[in-house]
Structure formats: C-alpha cells, structure tokens
Amino acid sequence: MACMPDCDVLVVGGGNAGCAAAIAAARHGARTRLVERYGFLGGTATAAMVGPWMTFHSAKERIVGGIAEEMVERLMRKGASPGHLHDSSDYVPTITPFDPEVHKALLLEMMREAGVALLLHGYFLTAEVDGSTVTGATFATVGGMRGYTGTIVIDATADALVAASAGVPTQQGDERGRVQPATLIFRLSHVDLGELAEYVRANPDEMRSSLPPSERTAQRLTAVAGLYSLWERARADGIVDVPREFVSFFISPYPDEVTVNMTRVVDVDPLDPDDLTRAEVESRLQAMQLFEFFRARVPGFRNARIAGSGTQVGIRESRRIVGRYTLTRDDVLGARKFDDAVARSAYPIDVHNPRGSGTTTERLAPGESYEIPYRTLVPVNREQLLVAGRCISTTHEALASTRLTPTVMTLGQAAGTAAALANARGVRAGDVDTRELRTQLVADGVLL
Numbered sequence: 001m002a003c004m005p006d007c008d009v010l011v012v013g014g015g016n017a018g019c020a021a022a023i024a025a026a027r028h029g030a031r032t033r034l035v036e037r038y039g040f041l042g043g044t045a046t047a048a049m050v051g052p053w054m055t056f057h058s059a060k061e062r063i064v065g066g067i068a069e070e071m072v073e074r075l076m077r078k079g080a081s082p083g084h085l086h087d088s089s090d091y092v093p094t095i096t097p098f099d100p101e102v103h104k105a106l107l108l109e110m111m112r113e114a115g116v117a118l119l120l121h122g123y124f125l126t127a128e129v130d131g132s133t134v135t136g137a138t139f140a141t142v143g144g145m146r147g148y149t150g151t152i153v154i155d156a157t158a159d160a161l162v163a164a165s166a167g168v169p170t171q172q173g174d175e176r177g178r179v180q181p182a183t184l185i186f187r188l189s190h191v192d193l194g195e196l197a198e199y200v201r202a203n204p205d206e207m208r209s210s211l212p213p214s215e216r217t218a219q220r221l222t223a224v225a226g227l228y229s230l231w232e233r234a235r236a237d238g239i240v241d242v243p244r245e246f247v248s249f250f251i252s253p254y255p256d257e258v259t260v261n262m263t264r265v266v267d268v269d270p271l272d273p274d275d276l277t278r279a280e281v282e283s284r285l286q287a288m289q290l291f292e293f294f295r296a297r298v299p300g301f302r303n304a305r306i307a308g309s310g311t312q313v314g315i316r317e318s319r320r321i322v323g324r325y326t327l328t329r330d331d332v333l334g335a336r337k338f339d340d341a342v343a344r345s346a347y348p349i350d351v352h353n354p355r356g357s358g359t360t361t362e363r364l365a366p367g368e369s370y371e372i373p374y375r376t377l378v379p380v381n382r383e384q385l386l387v388a389g390r391c392i393s394t395t396h397e398a399l400a401s402t403r404l405t406p407t408v409m410t411l412g413q414a415a416g417t418a419a420a421l422a423n424a425r426g427v428r429a430g431d432v433d434t435r436e437l438r439t440q441l442v443a444d445g446v447l448l
C-alpha cells in the first residue's frame with residue numbers, strides 16, 4: 001500500500017454533505033483531503049439527480065444558510081438555478097431547482113478555491129483504528145490500494161461505511177429493519193408547460209395546490225402533484241404499474257424541462273448488492289414505462305425526450321450510527337431546541353411506504369423548526385470520527401426529515417467546522433467546545 005501524506009481532516013464521501021464538510025474544514029485552516037468513489041462530486045444531487053432541494057425555509061423564514069446558500073447563489077449566477085421558489089404543490093414552503101451538471105463543476109471550483117486535496121475514483125474499503133481512535137481509511141483505486149491518515153476523519157458516505165467498519169454500532173430501517181423505497185430520478189425535456197397549465201386550470205381538482213386556478217400558469221407551476229384521473233386511467237389500462245399514488249414532477253432551471261420523481265422500488269436493502277442491483281434494474285424499466293405514459297397521456301409531453309437519468313438509483317435510507325444523542329420523532333414534531341444545535345430544519349417527517357404505494361407525512365406546526373444537536377454527529381464509542389449526512393444518529397422516523405439535502409449540507413459544514421476547531425485547539429472531535437462551534441457557525445451564516 002502506498003504511504004500518503006497525513007492531513008488534519010480526512011473526509012470520506014463527496015456528496016453535498018462531504019463537500020460542505022471539506023470546504024468548511026479547509027476554510028478554517030485545516031489541511032483537508034476528500035476522497036470520493038465517483039469521478040465527480042455531489043452525491044445524490046448529481047449521481048442520483050435528486051432535486052429540487054427541499055427546503056431552505058420554515059414558512060417565509062429562511063433557516064438554512066452558510067455553504068448551502070452560497071451554492072445556490074453561485075448556481076444562480078451561472079444560470080443553473082432560479083433560486084428558492086414557492087412550491088406550487090404545497091408540500092413545503094419552497095423548492096430550489098438546480099442543474100446537476102453545472103453543480104458538478106461548481107463543487108470542483110469550490111474545492112480548488114478552498115485548497116482541498118481531492119482524490120476521485122477512490123472506493124472505501126476499511127477504516128483504520130488504533131484502540132478506540134479512528135486514524136484513517138484504506139481505498140481501492142485504479143493504482144491499487146491506497147491509505148490515508150487524518151487527525152480527524154469525517155464519514156460522509158451516507159451509508160455510514162467508515163463508522164460501521166470502525167466498529168461503531170449502527171441501526172437500519174424501522175423496527176423490522178425495513179427502509180424507505182429507492183427511486184431513480186430522471187429529467188424530461190421538450191415539455192410544453194403552457195399546455196399543461198391550460199389542462200390544470202380547466203381541471204383544478206387534478207392538482208394538489210393552494211394556487212387559485214387562474215394562477216396555475218406555466219410560470220407558477222413549480223411542482224405538480226396529482227393528475228389523478230390521468231394516472232388512474234393509465235393504471236387501469238395497464239400502461240403503468242409503478243406503485244405510486246399520483247403523478248409527481250418539478251420544474252428545472254429551464255422552461256421546457258422537468259424532473260420526475262416517480263419510480264419506486266420497494267423491499268430493498270441498499271447495503272445488499274443483489275438488492276441494489278434489482279433496484280437499479282427495476283427503476284430503469286419503470287422510468288421507461290413512465291416516459292411512455294407522459295408522452296401518451298399527459299398534456300404538454302407529447303414531444304418529450306429523456307434529458308438524463310441518475311447514474312445510480314436514489315437511496316432514501318440505509319444505515320445510521322448510534323451517537324451520543326439520538327434525534328427522535330418527538331424532537332422533530334415538537335420543534336425541539338438544543339444547547340449544542342448545529343442545524344435547523346422544518347421538513348416534515350416524510351415516510352414513503354417501504355412495501356408499496358403511499359406516503360405518510362407528519363408536519364411541524366406552521367412556522368416552526370427543530371434543531372439537530374452536535375452530539376448526533378459523534379459516535380458513541382469511537383474517537384476522532386464524526387459523521388455527516390443521512391447517517392447521523394436518529395430514529396427511523398426522524399431520519400425521514402433530516403435526510404433532505406439542505407439539512408445534510410448544513411450538517412456537513414458543522415462537522416467540517418468542528419473538525420477544524422478541534423484540530424486547532426488540540427482537543428478530541430467529540431469534545432469540541434460547542435459554544436465556540438455555534439459562535440463560528442453563526443459568524444459563517446450557518447445558524448440564522
């Protein structure tokens with residue numbers, strides 16, 4: 001195995017959480033290295049094209065800032081995002097469409113600006129542990145195995161790969177171990193949203209929205225949830241058999257393109273390679289079925305083309321660590337606040353049925369938000385390891401809220417900032433002064 005230079009902070013996983021962690025650590029003076037398995041960054045936002053981002057707001061108040069908001073502003077300047085828009089399907093206060101291809105390049109720009117050392121095409125193999133301290137990780141590369149050491153390691157793999165390999169206790173799914181379904185996202189171009197708007201104005205019961213029918217125009221149809229009769233007729237005619245209860249798609253940054261979130265593969269264990277293979281195969285076949293449905297049955301889609309699909313199926317849920325604190329359903333719905341809070345969210349508990357169609361939604365009180373404590377990022381039994389992203393310490397129900405991209409970006413920035421502070425102060429990552437950490441996150445615009 002090649003001997004590589006040490007770094008202060010080693011981030012494993014280059015999704016949005018890992019990118020935010022690496023950028024934050026480097027900006028605060030830590031020598032930082034990020035290792036990612038793909039040839040690009042962005043994780044589910046780019047590899048799985050999961051979008052739009054939901055949501056930066058609680059009612060009319062923006063509660064997500066920092067690097068996440070900086071990314072949105074920079075995408076807007078590149079013409080790759082319209083920014084935060086009202087959700088016309090009324091599921092959340094705002095949605096934030098973005099171009100995943102431009103986002104890939106933006107993340108590389110931000111890595112270079114921050115001075116992050118980057119390794120792409122590095123597939124995680126094992127964690128390196130000395131007693132109870134995580135010291136680094138080993139990766140498979142085209143040049144053979146390669147090991148990196150870090151004073152502090154951040155697991156941003158989404159599946160808690162580093163933590164599990166290091167011996168951190170983990171949990172998965174509900175009380176029966178079942179996780180939410182997998183979904184392949186795809187984009188359709190050459191769409192006439194004006195024709196679709198005419199249809200929903202003439203058939204107002206076909207769309208879940210508080211927009212008056214007269215305001216259901218191409219410019220204001222940022223999201224569509226419904227088209228119930230079209231969907232039910234297609235199911236009755238045997239054109240589609242996807243286990244979804246209605247049609248769901250969102251606008252993209254471009255006027256003739258939409259992002260479709262409708263495929264659903266159930267009873268999948270994302271950590272089982274055979275199950276994951278089945279999810280990839282079934283979801284792509286479902287996407288082709290849905291493509292034909294849109295062209296044949298949905299107004300405005302007769303000339304639609306597939307503009308792209310995810311490199312991989314989107315995974316909502318897999319493994320979670322057991323941390324020094326476990327965020328619960330009651331914490332979320334009760335809008336609980338914490339002395340060591342490092343992130344806020346107002347996204348509902350959104351559980352897609354693990355066995356078929358249907359989604360259970362439990363909402364916070366209007367205008368409320370909950371906080372996520374730093375302790376959920378700290379494993380219960382290992383030192384110098386932090387986690388960021390959807391593998392933090394939560395219950396199955398709480399994860400159904402914390403897994404959303406704006407939240408995981410905030411958690412990533414918190415982990416990277418904490419790692420840099422701990423390294424500078426010469427303390428363990430789990431023992432960082434959370435008052436100082438919170439002060440820094442406020443100064444960096446993360447905590448608003």
